[in-house]
């Protein structure tokens with residue numbers, strides 16, 4: 060791509076209307092059909108979204124506090140700042156109200172520190188220098204020195220050749236394999252095949268479903284819907300791919316519901332017939348909400364079950380006993396139910412849908428996926444969907460598909476045409492956070508998702524955002540399910556302006572009104588980039604992504620640009636003065652950040668201690684019930700589970716060149732330290748496999764140790780709860796042994812009551828003094844009424 064085609068934004072105060080529906084009509088595709096989404100379309104749930112139906116917090120899964128409020132770092136920051144954090148729209152409203160009240164008040168008294176700073180950096184912005192613009196070349200070929208240029212070009216060439224190999228360099232054998240594996244898509248060529256329906260009405264859908272689509276304002280099918288729905292209705296296996304935000308969910312949900320309209324409802328006809336697998340809980344929640352909305356609006360008698368981690372296992376097991384028609388699940392929780400919920404099977408399954416299927420075929424999910432496929436009948440229909448769908452036969456054979464059809468809409472386009480992709484050059488890693496903060500203080504003030512490579516980074520940045528008066532929520536795997544849903548709800552409702560997320564949120568999430576996606580660092584895989592930036596510019600609306608690009612990200616930058624149209628690409632400059640000013644402020648706040656993290660840690664520890672005590676008390680109070688529950692099992696051993704978890708983790712980390720580099724650097728430093736401290740580290744000289752095995756064993760040992768200490772804690776708690784002895788009893792050497800385990804309980808003296816000084820059939824010398832006391836008799840009757848009887852019977 061030529062340089063002069065790249066637009067440079069040299070002032071980040073440019074006005075844009077990213078949240079608004081795109082007004083520019085997109086060029087028609089080759090097919091002659093209009094592939095453009097209706098720009099004015101809104102997945103309007105008829106007011107339901109705002110009122111009852113919430114994609115992120117359906118009635119059963121509303122965040123609950125259960126009296127155990129999670130730690131909120133915003134509270135700590137607010138305590139220290141002496142005032143609560145406010146969302147941008149609230150700050151704006153407050154300022155407008157203040158302005159309206161006193162016209163003469165140009166410099167409002169209420170104007171806080173933050174707005175002062177905003178004004179200051181905006182001034183800075185007007186002096187923005189274009190030096191960065193000259194040096195950064197968004198086609199990825201720039202370099203500071205010739206030497207660098209050479210080596211980079213080599214790298215880039217490698218990347219190109221890899222790419223070309225995957226694009227055009229398919230071997231004849233691979234093409235032949237694909238031809239044999241896939242069926243031809245009869246709808247592939249729209250000019251030749253005029254049978255592609257242009258409306259839902261011409262798809263032979265039943266009346267209730269058409270009613271539902273109309274009620275949800277889904278009037279015209281998107282290209283993926285137009286092509287996939289008719290094939291799905293024929294029962295064909297499908298591999299579906301279309302850009303992010305193009306309506307793939309309805310592309311599988313509509314035919315699934317249509318098929319269910321004709322299911323056998325006779326005696327014994329009730330069964331779990333459809334399974335939709337999603338990689339994340341949030342995506343499953345969203346899928347379920349779309350399915351439910353369609354079913355409710357059409358008045359369809361279809362029941363759903365949401366099987367995701369973090370929500371009550373018992374409630375889910377209870378729902379499964381009623382044989383719901385559609386299961387929407389994440390793999391782990393589904394396998395848990397398959398293994399541990401009596402009588403739950405997938406033997407009557409008609410349709411299996413795998414959303415974000417390429418992700419599900421990645422390391423970390425494959426074992427689970429294979430286990431699920433084993434449990435499904437072979438005769439089922441299988442549909443796979445993703446914006447970055449693979450058609451590699453090697454991957455797909457695992458799913459035992461039956462002559463699947465590839466429905467790839469506009470395969471050359473990976474990102475929505477209404478998306479503007481901006482890139483900011485970052486000269487050193489130290490400049491990343493100040494650049495991000497400067498960007499958010501000056502330009503991107505709300506409706507923004509920011510992606511980070513790690514949970515820790517997302518959390519640290521939340522603290523920084525709080526200290527700078529920016530209201531943000533976190534979304535990553537270190538949070539409880541309630542916290543995750545709460546974060547999404549707050550972001551959706553505009554209570555927070557920024558969602559600081561890891562790749563957990565990169566796929567599938569459809570949050571209305573997201574204007575900007577920022578990549579704090581470039582992800583290591585192009586697919587990840589495509590999904591991240593796809594959280595904006597959905598369903599024909601405008602949106603922009605801004606990626607901070609360092610030296611290590613250049614290869615990815617080039618790939619990202621290559622897959623996009625030239626007019627989508629921009630080079631953004633954050634004025635160096637603004638970044639420098641922010642760097643000073645961040646440096647000044649370093650101690651404060653440490654203090655907050657320390658305070659947070661302390662609070663966490665205190666709550667943990669509280670929880671341990673509560674846990675001990677629960678064990679004492681509900682011991683019998685807890686021990687009577689059958690132990691839950693898993694299809695893998697602990698070691699295998701750990702190994703597959705690690706594989707997924709390693710695959711993820713290796714996708715981030717910068718993170719990989721950082722880890723190597725850190726481990727080199729660690730090694731250096733180790734050398735100086737002790738001569739040999741614990742794992743020195745061991746192969747990776749042996750090392751991992753050793754680590755797994757150590758973890759098992761640690762687990763056992765933990766179980767031991769919990770048992771000890773229970774014993775201690777039990778002791779504390781024992782009625783006070785009237786006089787000092789004689790030590791009974793057997794008493795302790797009889798306390799543990801279910802088996803032990805049946806043998807207990809007095810039918811379950813622990814051996815005590817009041818039992819008269821105990822071995823060893825009796826305590827005459829105690830037996831003689833009248834209080835003893837009263838206590839025995841009261842405390843062990845039934846049990847006492849049992850004992851007497853036993854004696855006879």
Ligand SMILES: Nc1ncnc2c1ncn2[C@@H]1O[C@H](COP(=O)(O)OP(=O)(O)OP(=O)(O)O)[C@@H](O)[C@H]1O
Nearest residue numbers: 100102279281303304305306307308446567569598
């Ligand atoms: N027929 C339609 N016409 C116009 N817009 C639609 C239609 N169907 C769905 N949409 C809109 O598209 C948005 C995105 O849909 P959906 O989440 O299914 O996209 P997706 O293709 O699955 O995206 P991703 O690849 O990110 O998972 C929905 O919120 C809805 O507003």
